Amino acid sequence: MVLFIIRNPQHNDYSTVMGAFGVLDFSDEAVRSIWSLVAAILHIGNMDFDNLDDSEEIRLGRDIVHVF
Numbered sequence: 001m002v003l004f005i006i007r008n009p010q011h012n013d014y015s016t017v018m019g020a021f022g023v024l025d026f027s028d029e030a031v032r033s034i035w036s037l038v039a040a041i042l043h044i045g046n047m048d049f050d051n052l053d054d055s056e057e058i059r060l061g062r063d064i065v066h067v068f
Helices: 008-023 028-045
Strands: 047-054 056-058 063-067
Touching: 008 028
Parallel strands: none
Antiparallel strands: 047 056, 056 063
16 A cells, blocks of 8 residues: 655645744734735735726626726
8 A cells, every 4th residue: 555645835834934923922813914914915916907988897706896
């Protein structure tokens, strides 16, 4: 029997960052706030903004939102 262990390199990065938060004595609330901010920035990065006549269009994945 051969057993392969596949490791996710991003898991190691996450563990390193979480360890650094601990060394720097960040509170749990501060860590949650930081991850929320990172998530918001990544979410905004998935948006496309286009001008259409007098309105603007925001694309988020397949969803389109018109702002007048």
